[in-house]
Every structure is written in structure tokens, then in C-alpha cells.
Amino acid sequence: MLGPEEFIKDAIQKIKEQLGDKKAIIGLSGGVDSSVCSVLVQEAIGDNLIAIFVDHGLLREGEVEEVTNTFKDRLNFNYVDASEEFLNALEGVEDPEEKRKIIGKVFIDVFEREAEKTDAKYLVQGTIAPHWIESKGKIKSHHNLALPSGMVLELVEPIRDLYKDEVREIGLLLDLPEKVVHRQPFPGPGLAVRVIGSLTPEKLDICRKANKIVTDEIEKAGIDKDVWQYFAVLTDSKVTGVKGDQRDFGYLVVLRIVDSVDAMTAYVPELPWKVIQTMSQRITSEISEVTHVALSISDKPPSTIEFA
Template sequence: MEKEGILIIDFGSQYVQLIARRIREHKVHSIVYPPTISIEKIKEINPCGIILSGGPSSVYDKDAPSIDKCILNLDVPILGICYGMQLLGKLLGGKIRKGGKREYGRTAVVINSKSSLLNGIPKKSITWMSHRDKVEILPKGFHSIAESANTKNAAFGDEKRKIYGVQFHPEVAHTEYGGIIISNFLVSICGAPKNWTMKSFINKKIDEIKAQVGDDEVILGLSGGVDSTVAAVLLHRAIGKKLHSVFIDNGLLRKNERERVKGLFTKNIQLDLKIVDAREKFLSQLKGVIDPEQKRKIIGRTFIEVFEETAKNMKNVSFLAQGTLYPDVIESQSFFGGPSHTIKSHHNVGGLPEKMGLKLVEPLRDLFKDEVRAVGRELGIARENTDRQPFPGPGLAVRILGEVKKEYLDILKEVDDRIVNIAKKHGIYYTTWQIFGVLLPVKSVGVMGDARTYENTIAIRAVTSLDGMTADWARIPYDVLAEMSNTIINEVEGVNRVVYDISSKPPSTIEWE
């Protein structure tokens, strides 16, 4: 049986998605499971290597996460990172020193012994540390391969058993030679096959979809965003006319979005597409609502109601397709069960399968966002569709602070259209994570043509980011901002003032609501 890839066991690390992504950058497949994974499941997966992630616990904490010790006897190479290293040390008979001086941030590490893991990197380099506990006495058969000023055993290894541990985080960019360390583990130690490409994914996924769906039919809620677009094209390639897509126009979308989606999926791709005009229904439900969390819940509930009503008239449909991505899967099965606080509800079609009695097909659930874009390009989808910026599920409703009214939506659609067009004109659109306008509940005095005005204020929001988890405000040239401001004020009736948001995430979020 062919080895599958790298299994990552997650102990609640803030970097677990980054570990998975770094491995995939080397064209090696990676999957994440919680520490409760059984030995039988691991044998079924048949990984060529296992990585134990970091985590916030101490190995001596009550109820500290651990693994089945049988994993250590599978004759599979293992790399422990931070908490993962400490856990290896404890399970294999070493001694872990609890507490002591904390080591955090950029830390110099010196290689003190030859090893396959650290081969090819300088004797001294900078790594990223984040720990207090450390392996004080090594398990039998292990030797120290690197040290820092504060940690005698900054890395250890048993070359015979191919088990290694590093106290630092090779997956983060701050570790100078982290990429080489990961490559050494994947290639030299594990012999991992470099067969994770988007072309191979597409071919494999098409076969899986055909086998899963069989002679049944599938319904997909199509938003026009990157995920649903790629999912639709991939499903269509696999099952053709057995895919039925529904596009719900809730009135909260970008300018001409309905026409764009209709043109793309009925002319270019020739998809079976049903367009539902639900603008009045959504606006009536949002009347008088100001609280952003309530807006999101109303929009999500109304979407489900409209989708369910539409699906009732479709016969022979047994599957519901969703654009679930791998970060959602990781978060749902992580040791700590995802974030402990709800910052804002996410609008999606979650809950539909339970309500409708449909089976799920999720063609993108193995992919990260950048991989979804790459699959789209491999499928021949134009860049203007694959590289579209993220758009909130509740649409423009959360970019209008306060009550959502048709006149406000009309203003914001025109504003958004001009911001995006100018951003594309100056090459900014594809270099920023998001750039958009927000209609503020603020009116101010202005002068136009010697006449006094009292009109609305628009905030332009532009951020740079790798994954949306953190973001910095974009340093857009002043002349481009000036062009945006002048164009909006001169061409969009109802706006006489434009401001620029220079806050980062955290402490702010990317969207205002």
C-alpha cells in the first residue's frame, strides 16, 4: 500500500494550519487530526511521517493532551514541535522541566551534533521560540542536536528510530532555515512522495465525486465567489447535467453581480442555473435592524428559507454541495474545538443537510484558499473569477453601518464599483487582500457648486494579508486614494466625504461589522 503523506496531530497549536501549508508547499500531502486519533485510523491513513504540533498545555497539566504510545512503535518517522517535542521526551522516558525562564521570540540556536534533520543549515541561525517547559534529560537513545543560550536541548534526535524534536517552530517565517528543516524531514527522513499537485487533485476528486454521487443529482448554492465558482466547475466536470445550481439574489450583492454570474455559468460553462429574485424578502426582513450580529443571523436564516423552498421543486436531488475548505475542517476537529469566543457569526448554508435530509458532497474540503484558486486556474477559470477578493456572506449589509435601506445599497454598490475599478487600474486589486467601501452612519456638511450639502461619508478599507487571520492596512499611494475620493464624490450622488481606515487586525477586524 502506497504511503499517503504527512499526518499532523494537533495539540491546539495556533500554527497548525501553517504546518499543513508548509508541507503542501513542498508538494507533499498533509492532513490534520486531533490527538484522539486511534492507532487503527493512523494505520488506515498509512502516513510516511507524523508531526506532533505545538500547543498551550504543559505535559504535566491535569488532562494534558497525549497520544497512544503505540504510535511510537509504528516504524514511521516522527517530528515533535515545541509541545510535541516535550510530549515525545516524556513518553519515551526523558524528564521535562516545568516552568523556568521563558523563551519567546527570535532566538539564536547553535547546532551541536550532526543530524539528518538539521543537515544543510548553518551552525548558528535564528529560530522562533515560544515555550517555558523544556526537555531537561533526554530519553534513552536520543542526543542533543541543537542548543540555545537558555535551552540545552533545543532539538534532539534518535537517528536509528527517525524520531526528532525541535523546541522552536520551523513552520513560521521567523525561523531562518525552517523550510530546509521541513524539507529534510519530508524528503530525506520520510521519503515522502511529491505528488500533491492541483492537477492530480482534480483527477482524483472527479473520480471520487462520480463514485459518491452515482446516478443521483446534486444541488449547489452558488454565490459567485471563488469557492462556489470552483466547486461548481469541478462538480460540473465530474457529473455534468446532474448538477443543479441555485443563485439567490438577496439585493445585498455587488453591482451587476447577478448578470455576471448568469453570463459566466449559462454562457461560458453552460451550467443548469436557477436564479431566484429574493431582494424584497431580504430587505423586508432587515427593516429597522441595526445590530450587526442580528443582521447576519437574519440573512443566514432567510437564505436557508429561500434555498429550501427552491429545492422542494427539484426532483431526484439527493446531495447538497458545499464549498467547505480545509481550515473549516481543521477547526471543527481541533483538540480545543476551535475559537473560544464568537467574534461574529459566519453566514453559510450550515444546517441545510439536517433540515433537508440531503447528503453532503464537499469537493474542496481538502484545500486551503490559495489551493482553491490554483485549482480554478487549472480548470481554466479566468483570473477575474479565481482571484476575486473575499466578499462577506451577508454582503453589503455589513458594510452599511446601521439600518440597511435600498437607497444606501444603491450608493454603496456604486462606491464599491469605482473603488474596485480604480484599484485594478493601478494594479492594487490583486496585491491587497481586500479593498472596499463602508457607508458610515455619519453625515457632514460639504460644498458642491457653491451650494451647501449635507450628505453621507464613505470609509475606504484596504488591507494586506496572507490568510485573513491577521491583516495590516495597505499603504496605498496618495494619488490613488485621491483619485478614488474624487471619483466617488463627483460621480456617486449622496456622498460628499471620503476617509481612509488605517487600523490593523488585530485589534480591528477587516470588515467593520
């Protein structure tokens, strides 16, 4: 197994040999996997790599601005707003696997259109080992592996044999910002797998607001680097509550906070109870559609980190 510095040199050389002077595109999400891939490939082929940041309408609050500001001056950066296309394709879809497959297909459609504009021949992906291991084991499909058989772009996966902790180490050596390197993992399908059941603008708005509250409180408590992933899930269950002196019937939100090293296994750590209470109080008071908040205490396995 190569050390991180040797891996970088070896990966850059292999990318040069595979791509030569041809152009490539990469779907840049702003997460550590795609960010490391983007920098590695740019080191090899320069501006022949076009980093495409696709807004699929399923991002977290403030994510478009954050990713754009981080990479617009460092990479050959291209922002594409395809949110309407994604949300139209997902309308009425409830099954999480079907959501993932639809999102993967629409991503490829977007990438192939962008590739035609730039005459790109390759698609770079930030696939890492847990993605293809889980897909091969039929635990869940990953959108960046669900490529249609007619795809005309040739696939490049420079970090496919690495685990998340190894990717972070390489990201630091590539001088990526600390905030990017230690950014908590966010699924490619975005909030589509954190909203259980069919997607609507209202549900996405609720989930987005709840996730922002969870992030705010974890960071405020100073434990954001002590846990692997933290987020809120909007379930499709409604439960009775009381707001003011009136009976209410609103959504159940579940808090999911886990620790891990490589995402293959994960556990729920001991958490400051005051932080959990504050999250619950803020979510139910600031989001009128929510009446109940629960905490998931299941490890992986038998659960997965994401709910869907």
C-alpha cells in the first residue's frame, strides 16, 4: 500500500497516461471525495478538467454559495442549475432506491450535455471503496455507480481504492481548505434520501431547515470534529402535538448523529444531552410543520448511516 505522498504522485502519473491531452469533466459536490479528485486531475491535465457543480435542488442551506466561493478561483469551475430537471424527474417517487437511480441517470444526462459543449471525452468520479463495496454487496446503490449502458464518456476513478480517512489525509497534502477536508459526508442524492417518501418543495424546505439547526448546534457545542456525521431526517410519519393551546398534527423528524473511521461501520457516541434538547426545541419551535423529534440510536450494522 502506497503512502499518501506516493499515492498522489502515482495517481497524477496514471491520470496523465490515461487522459493525455484530452478534456474531462467531474461532478464537483464540494465534498472531500470530489474535491480531492478535482485537484488530483487538475494537477495532471490542468484546465483540460472542467469541474461542474450541479445544483440538483437537493442541497443544504447555503451550499451553492459555499462551494462556489471555495472553488471558483482554484478550478476550471462551471455552475449548472439543473434543479428543475431533477425535481421533475423525482416527482411522486417514494422508493429510495428508485430515487437514487433516477438521480444518477439525470446526473449523467447533465454531464453528457456539458461534455458535448466542451468536447470532453472522460467523466471523473470520486468513487471510494465503501461505495462499490456496498453496491456490490447490494446494501444500496450509489448514484455515481449507476451509469447507464449507453454512456459515451469514459470513466476515471482515481481514488476508488481509498477509504474516507485516507482521502482526508490526501486532501490536506493537496492544500485543500480544512473545512473541505473535514466536511461531513453528504450523499450524492442529497436531501432526496433524507426526506422519506415522495419529495415536495415543502418537505425539502423542512428538511433543509432542520439540517441547518442540527449543524448549527453541533458546531456551537464544538463537537463537529468529534463525530463523523450529523443530520436530520424528515420522515413520512405525522404525529399529534400541541402548539400553544391548540392540537397540532405535524411531521416527525429524526436526528442521526454517528461516529466512524471509514463509513463501513459506525456507532452512536455519547452525546451532550443539552445539545439534543436544544436541537429538538429549536426544530419544533422554528419549523411549524414539525411536532415531534426523535433520536436514532442504531449502529451500522445493522443500520446504515443514511435512512434511505
